[in-house]
Amino acid sequence: MLKIEHLTKNYGEKKAVDDLSLHILPGEIFGFIGHNGAGKSTTIKSAVGILKFDEGTITICGKNIKDDPVACKKDLAYIPDNPDLYEFMSGIKYLNFIADIFAIPADVRQEKIRKYADLFELTQDLGQPVSAYSHGMKQKLAVISAWLHDPKLIVMDEPFVGLDPKASHLLKEMMREHCNKGGAIFFSTHVLEVAEKLCDKVAIIKQGKLVKEGTMEEVKGDDSLEEVFLELEAE
Amino acid sequence: MLRILVKKQLAEVFKSYFYDAKKNRMRSKLAIAGWIVFFILIMVCLLGGMFTALSLNMCWGLSQAGLGWMYFLLMGGIAIILGAFGSVFNTYAGLYLPKDNDLLLSLPIPVRTIITARLTNVWLMGTLYVSVVLLPAIIVYWIMTGITAPKVICGIILYLVVTLIVLFLSCLLGWAVAKISLRLKNRSFITVLVSLMLFGGYYFFYFKANDLIRDIILNAEAYGEKLKGAAYGLYMFGRIGEGDFAAAAIFAAVTAALCLIVWRILSRSFLNIATSTGKTEHVRYVEKTVREKSVFGALLSKEFGRFTSSANYMLNCGLGVLLIPAVGVLLLIKGRVICEAVEKAILGRPDCAAVLVCVALCMAASMNDMTAPTVSLEGKSLWIPQSLPVEPGTILHAKMAVQLILTGIPMLLAAACGAFIVPASAVAKVMVFVMPLVYVLFSAVCGMFAGVRMPLLNWTNEIAPIKLSGAVAIIIYGGWGVIVIMAGLYLLIGYRIGAAPYMACWSILLTAIALALLRWLDTRGTEAFSSL
Numbered sequence: 001m002l003k004i005e006h007l008t009k010n011y012g013e014k015k016a017v018d019d020l021s022l023h024i025l026p027g028e029i030f031g032f033i034g035h036n037g038a039g040k041s042t043t044i045k046s047a048v049g050i051l052k053f054d055e056g057t058i059t060i061c062g063k064n065i066k067d068d069p070v071a072c073k074k075d076l077a078y079i080p081d082n083p084d085l086y087e088f089m090s091g092i093k094y095l096n097f098i099a100d101i102f103a104i105p106a107d108v109r110q111e112k113i114r115k116y117a118d119l120f121e122l123t124q125d126l127g128q129p130v131s132a133y134s135h136g137m138k139q140k141l142a143v144i145s146a147w148l149h150d151p152k153l154i155v156m157d158e159p160f161v162g163l164d165p166k167a168s169h170l171l172k173e174m175m176r177e178h179c180n181k182g183g184a185i186f187f188s189t190h191v192l193e194v195a196e197k198l199c200d201k202v203a204i205i206k207q208g209k210l211v212k213e214g215t216m217e218e219v220k221g222d223d224s225l226e227e228v229f230l231e232l233e234a235e
Numbered sequence: 236m237l238r239i240l241v242k243k244q245l246a247e248v249f250k251s252y253f254y255d256a257k258k259n260r261m262r263s264k265l266a267i268a269g270w271i272v273f274f275i276l277i278m279v280c281l282l283g284g285m286f287t288a289l290s291l292n293m294c295w296g297l298s299q300a301g302l303g304w305m306y307f308l309l310m311g312g313i314a315i316i317l318g319a320f321g322s323v324f325n326t327y328a329g330l331y332l333p334k335d336n337d338l339l340l341s342l343p344i345p346v347r348t349i350i351t352a353r354l355t356n357v358w359l360m361g362t363l364y365v366s367v368v369l370l371p372a373i374i375v376y377w378i379m380t381g382i383t384a385p386k387v388i389c390g391i392i393l394y395l396v397v398t399l400i401v402l403f404l405s406c407l408l409g410w411a412v413a414k415i416s417l418r419l420k421n422r423s424f425i426t427v428l429v430s431l432m433l434f435g436g437y438y439f440f441y442f443k444a445n446d447l448i449r450d451i452i453l454n455a456e457a458y459g460e461k462l463k464g465a466a467y468g469l470y471m472f473g474r475i476g477e478g479d480f481a482a483a484a485i486f487a488a489v490t491a492a493l494c495l496i497v498w499r500i501l502s503r504s505f506l507n508i509a510t511s512t513g514k515t516e517h518v519r520y521v522e523k524t525v526r527e528k529s530v531f532g533a534l535l536s537k538e539f540g541r542f543t544s545s546a547n548y549m550l551n552c553g554l555g556v557l558l559i560p561a562v563g564v565l566l567l568i569k570g571r572v573i574c575e576a577v578e579k580a581i582l583g584r585p586d587c588a589a590v591l592v593c594v595a596l597c598m599a600a601s602m603n604d605m606t607a608p609t610v611s612l613e614g615k616s617l618w619i620p621q622s623l624p625v626e627p628g629t630i631l632h633a634k635m636a637v638q639l640i641l642t643g644i645p646m647l648l649a650a651a652c653g654a655f656i657v658p659a660s661a662v663a664k665v666m667v668f669v670m671p672l673v674y675v676l677f678s679a680v681c682g683m684f685a686g687v688r689m690p691l692l693n694w695t696n697e698i699a700p701i702k703l704s705g706a707v708a709i710i711i712y713g714g715w716g717v718i719v720i721m722a723g724l725y726l727l728i729g730y731r732i733g734a735a736p737y738m739a740c741w742s743i744l745l746t747a748i749a750l751a752l753l754r755w756l757d758t759r760g761t762e763a764f765s766s767l
Contacts, residue, residue: 050621052766069765073624084615086537088544090518096525100533101623106525114522127520 240352304473326409385478563649586734606682611700
C-alpha cells in the first residue's frame with residue numbers, strides 16, 4: 001500500500017531523514033514513533049507528497065509519488081498534526097469542498113457527512129465558521145474530511161491530540177474498521193499506550209534513522225513499548 | 236511591570252524594523268539602521284515637510300492679523316483629526332484584539348496595568364501623528380513671531396494637550412468600533428463599506444481643503460469674531476499656542492480629567508470586551524440539497540470565499556472592482572469634455588486622448604492585485620491544496636480566475652464606455668477596448684508569477700501578505716511603472732506611429748509577456764508551488 005525506500009531528506013546540512021525504508025501493507029495499522037524532531041513529520045509529509053525529498057522512492061498503491069502525485073493523492077487522505085483548515089469556510093462548506101475535489105456524488109457525501117458528523121457530535125456545528133471551532137472540533141472535521149472519499153491509505157500525524165476521550169475511542173474504532181476493509185493506516189504518535197494497543201506494526205525513528213521496526217511482538221517482546229522506546233532513546 | 240509591557244508592545248509595533256519575517260531571522264544592524272532612517276525620512280521629511288509648508292502658508296497672515304489663536308486652532312484641529320482617525324483601527328486592534336490578551340490576563344498582572352500599557356501604546360502612536368503636524372506648526376510660529384518663555388511653555392502644553400485629546404478620541408472611537416463589531420454579522424462587508432466612506436470623506440476634504448483654508452485666511456477676521464462669540468472654548472484652545480497660561484491650565488486640567496475617566500471606564504469594560512468572542516449566536520446547521528461542483532468550480536468558489544471573507548483583502552487588493560465601473564461612468568458623463576481638453580492641451584500628439592483614456596483604464600485595473608498575495612494567504616493551510624489530488628496548475632488558474640473575473644467583467648463595460656466616447660478612428664476605438672482587457676490579463680498573470688516566486692507563508696496577521704509582502708509591492712509599483720512608461724513613451728515618440736498602432740504594439744507586448752509567464756506558471760511555477 002505504502003512503500004518508502006531509502007528516503008533521505010536534508011534541511012541544509014542537517015539530515016532530517018536518513019535512508020529510511022518502510023513498507024505498509026493493506027489491512028495494517030502502522031505506528032510511527034520517535035522523539036520530537038526525530039523526523040516523523042518529515043517522513044509523513046514526504047509520503048503524502050507535500051514535501052520534496054532528496055533521495056529514495058515512495059510508492060502508494062504501486063504509483064510513484066514523484067511521477068504521479070495526483071493519482072497517489074486520490075488514494076490517500078492526510079491529517080496533519082495541526083489541523084489548520086480554511087477558517088473562512090463553515091464546517092459544511094469545507095466538507096463539501098473536499099467532496100467536490102474528490103468528485104463524491106451529492107447523495108453519497110450527504111450520507112457520509114450525516115453519519116460521521118453524528119458520530120463525532122459535530123452536526124449542530126457544521127454551519128459555524130471553522131474559525132469558531134476549538135482545536136478538537138477542527139481535528140474532528142479533518143477526520144471526517146479524510147474518511148469522506150474512502151481512501152485506501154490514511155496518513156495521520158498525531159491524530160489523537162486535542163480529541164476528547166470519546167472521539168479518540170471513536171477514531172480508533174474507525175481506524176480498525178478501515179483496515180478490516182482492506183485499507184491501511186500510517187500514523188505517528190507520542191502516546192505509546194495507544195500505539196501498543198492499536199498498531200499491528202510499529203517503527204521507531206531516532207535522529208532521522210530507523211532504529212527498530214516490525215510487528216508489535218517483534219519490537220517489544222515481553223517488555224512494554226514504553227520501556228523499549230526509552231531504552232532505544234538512551235542508547 | 237508597566238515598563239516591561241510597554242517595551243513589549245513597542246517591540247511588537249516596530250517588529251518589522253528588527254525582524255525579517257520572510258527569512259525568519261533578525262535583520263542585520265545595517266538593515267535595521269536603514270529601516271529606521273527610512274521611517275524618519277517618511278515621517279520628518281515627507282509628512283513633516285508637507286505640514287511645515289502648510290504652516291508657513293498660514294502662520295504669517297493669521298498671526299499678523301492678530302489671529303494666532305485661529306492658526307493654532309486650525310493646525311491643532313488637523314493634528315487631532317489625523318491622530319484620532321489615523322489610529323482608530325490601530326487603537327481597536329491594539330486595545331482589544333491583541334493575541335496576548337488571554338496570556339496577560341492569566342498572569343498576575345492587574346487589569347489596570349495592562350490597560351495602562353495598552354493606552355501608553357495608543358498615546359505613543361497618536362503622538363507620532365500629532366508630532367508631524369503640530370511640531371512644525373509650533374516651531375514655525377516661534378520663528379515667525381519671535382520666541383518668548385510663555386510661548387515655549389504654552390506651546391509644549393498645547394502639544395501635550397493635543398496628544399491627550401487624540402488619546403481620548405482614539406479610545407472613544409476604538410471602544411465604539413469594538414462595541415459595534417461585537418454586534419455585526421457581515422463584518423468584512425461593513426468594514427469595507429465604512430472604510431470606503433472614510434476614504435471618500437478624506438479625499439473630499441483633501442480636495443476641498445485648499446479652498447477652505449484660503450477662504451478662512453481671506454475672511455479670518457469675520458470668522459474669528461463669529462467663532463469667539465459662538466464657541467469660546469475653541470478660541471481658548473487656540474490661545475494656548477499664543478502663550479495664554481489660563482487657557483493652557485484649563486485645557487490641561489480638562490483633558491487630564493477626560494483621560495482619567497476613559498482609563499477608569501476602559502479598566503472596567505476591558506475584561507468583558509477583551510475576552511468576548513464576538514457575536515455568539517449559534518448558526519444552526521440545516522441539511523440542504525448539495526450542488527456538486529467540478530474541481531475547478533470548487534477551487535474558484537473557495538478563492539471567492541477567501542476574497543470576500545476578508546475586509547483587508549477586499550480593500551487592499553480589490554478597489555478596482557468599484558473604481559473601474561466608476562471610471563467607465565465618469566467617461567460616459569465627462570469623457571468627451573475631458574478628451575477635448577486633453578487634445579487642446581497636448582498639441583501635436585494626434586489621438587493622444589485615446590491613449591490616455593486607455594492608460595486611465597489600465598490604472599484603474601492596476602488597483603486589483605488579488606493574485607499577488609493569494610499564495611501567501613494560504614499560510615498554514617497550504618497543506619490542503621498540496622495534499623489534494625489536484626494539479627497545482629489548476630489551483631493557480633483558479634486563483635488567477637478570481638482576478639480575471641472581478642477585473643475583466645467591469646473592464647468590459649468601462650472599456651466599451653471609453654471606446655464609445657473617445658474621438659478617434661474606428662481602429663483606435665477598437666484598441667481602446669482591447670488594450671485595457673489585455674492589461675487585465677497581464678496584471679493577473681504577473682501577480683500570480685510574483686505570488687509564486689515571493690511567497691510569505693509564516694504570517695500571524697493577514698495584513699503582512701496583503702500589504703507588506705514583496706510580491707504586492709512589486710505588482711502595485713511595477714504596474715504603475717508600466718502604465719507611466721506607456722503614457723510617457725507615447726507623448727515622447729510613440730505618437731509618430733499613431734495611437735492605434737501604438738496601442739496595438741503594447742497589446743502585443745503585454746500579451747507576449749503574459750503568455751510567457753503563463754507558460755512558466757504551468758511548468759516551473761507549478762513545481763515551485765508544490766515545493767513551498
